Amino acid sequence: MALTKEQIAQRIARELKDGYYVNLGIGIPTLVANYIPEGMDVILQSENGLLGMGPFPFEGEEDPDLINAGKQTITTIPGSSFFDSAMSFGMIRAGKVDLTVLGAMEVSEKGDIANWKIPGKMVKGMGGAMDLVASARYIIVAMLHTNPKGESKLLPECTLPLTGVRCVKKVVTDLAVLDIHPDGGFILRERAPGVSTDEIKAKTAGKLIIEGDIPEMEI
Amino acid sequence: MALTKEQIAQRIARELKDGYYVNLGIGIPTLVANYIPEGMDVILQSENGLLGMGPFPFEGEEDPDLINAGKQTITTIPGSSFFDSAMSFGMIRAGKVDLTVLGAMEVSEKGDIANWKIPGKMVKGMGGAMDLVASARYIIVAMLHTNPKGESKLLPECTLPLTGVRCVKKVVTDLAVLDIHPDGGFILRERAPGVSTDEIKAKTAGKLIIEGDIPEMEI
């Protein structure tokens, strides 16, 4: 059965390591914060100028001066720090953030990503996405395997305007976990429980690399 | 009579205006701080990371964490701020410092300055001098008119390795106040009390521009 968005986040959380600095994009990536293992120190970076983002505030305790990059009211954890946007993107650009998780409309088999613009639709802007994908050392894309029309979002080439090239390392969808091969191709690593290799094959338009038996995810 | 070093500083202090941010180099320039007119707000920048430098501390009140660019113990005035060296030179480079006063070994009639290196002698380094002269909007050189051998320090071309080119706007020596002409040449503006135009002529190797009567300085 295909994973829920919560389960995608849960699977991505298993990539976390103690001491990691992590930037989570809007949407499914935000949910990853709910699955940080107990006792593990993972520091969340919000690119509007915060290290050490905590959970949403309790009702009545919202502070308009304290928001995340999605403009949501948030809190901080002990050991947090605030800084300006140049330093924030400076640390991103310098590769200090260990892991970046973001959503995508399309990912190519070379690791290109498109997630900011649909021709013909009102363009809202790329925000910090282009900076993040151009610099992050380890980028995981969290998305559904297919779009609402049932078309694959894992493509030989992106058809939408790109956000960044050759940057995605791993894709976690509702159907599978896939790594990007350095020479191109989606390496199938894990299947969602009960989802067959054939189904993944059918829904992956880009080159799919299948080596040996593909285990089911542990959620 | 030639000015004392204190008097050179005193004359330069007359260039100060209320609200000026000023960087004073080591030597005669440092003395300018003693002649800031009463009631005038002049904020001294020290390029090691301070705006709002105050006088030397009282005996016993020295703080090793609080020094100026000459490594002397100092104090701060109310409204001071500390920052790192990149911001310090950032504000210098961006032209935010209104006036820079520094010493020189040689100044050319085009406004070139040499003040960091003497071939054959141990070179200690340029410190922040090259940054200051490359960027400051208004640079006054404070120096003696001649070197210990009696040779002019105001030259057609500098003979020593340069610190910066076409940057000096005004030179105040023990004998005269001179502006640099945009097309080259030292424009004689004021004479030290009792010093003749002929003496200044004799001691200025670079092109000297004398127009009309040259007044004596008011000290």
Next chain:
Amino acid sequence: MNKVVANADEAIKDIFDGAILMLGGFGLCGIPENCIAALVRKGVKHLTCISNNAGVDDFGIGLMLKNRQVKKMISSYVGENAEFERQLLSGELEVELIPQGTLATRCLAAGYGMPAIFTPAGVGTEVAEGKEIRNFNGKDYLLEYAFEADFAIVKAWKGDTHGNLIYKDTARNFNPLMAMAGKITIAEVEHLVPAGELDPNCIHTPGIYVHRIFQGEKYEKRIEQRTVRKKMN
């Protein structure tokens, strides 16, 4: 030294038609509410606004858009703003979208006297079109130029009469960068104190960058996305 002005109207009085403005803030967080209101009152037109976002329909820069004062927005994300969309589609408004880190660093470059910077953001995308690309150590970077702005308008939490500023939490964002980058920098603060009351070790924007300062009033500080969790009992 006299940097303190009475109010927003006085602070912005010489902002002229066609000026290039920087406006601090991220979303509606840390925006110069008083100055925006004064700009709307003044009705100055044909402005180019460099600001990470464009406000919402009835708040922030959205108020200036509604009043048809903005000719061009330079932003990274223009969000949810119906009037913005209408003006854009009708051709009344120009928009230049640039990556958020590039926006921030082009402000920093201006404040630090660096004419241009290199960033990998946008390499291989339409953002790179027409731009100089340079490879360093096997990686491509775009050359991006420092912004030039006639006025930078920022909002701080505390400020003193010398123009020193301290921001609060994520309301800092672009404010200190823009404060450094304006030819004229105008700061509105929630609390204006005499010089000497702020800790010199905690100043975010040294006064040298600030030309005018005033204590703003009636801060609404609207929240764009109120997200909360329930208290467990």
Next chain:
Amino acid sequence: MNKVVANADEAIKDIFDGAILMLGGFGLCGIPENCIAALVRKGVKHLTCISNNAGVDDFGIGLMLKNRQVKKMISSYVGENAEFERQLLSGELEVELIPQGTLATRCLAAGYGMPAIFTPAGVGTEVAEGKEIRNFNGKDYLLEYAFEADFAIVKAWKGDTHGNLIYKDTARNFNPLMAMAGKITIAEVEHLVPAGELDPNCIHTPGIYVHRIFQGEKYEKRIEQRTVRKKMN
């Protein structure tokens, strides 16, 4: 997350012969005294040291020079140091002198992931020899590259267990820049506190840049130029 180490010896234990080090401080102000002492004890050799100054004969980096551990100094001003001068003249020591603002900005560039920056400092002087010059808006600038350093060693006033740092007064200087620029950054602090005790609005170096931290001991904080005025009665 475990950034706290017991002492300087543990903090520097993997610094190897031939490593490139950044050392914070301006003159003797804000230098990492404990780490320098540990480097002398360890006796690691052939070091390249990027530091604004080179200490004095019997303190600061001067101690490492005396112990013949330094192959090359990259500084803006090497001051008064007889042993330094002897080694330089005898050819034992290489020195690269660069403008102070260039030194600072090349650290910043590294910390901000910018491969190179443009500065006018040194244009028309011997510093410009062999360097790329580029004109922007009628003014010439040198292209200067980001530093690469194996280790950055900095000294802060206060730090917490997450590596957040606060510096005091002008002991800040190059420390926050170098902290951002090291592949591995080691911070020694006068006061080490649990995460959460420092004001998040006043952090100069966010912990993300710091890999190891410890509370130093027996700070001598030597004054290089003691200048005082007499109290009037």
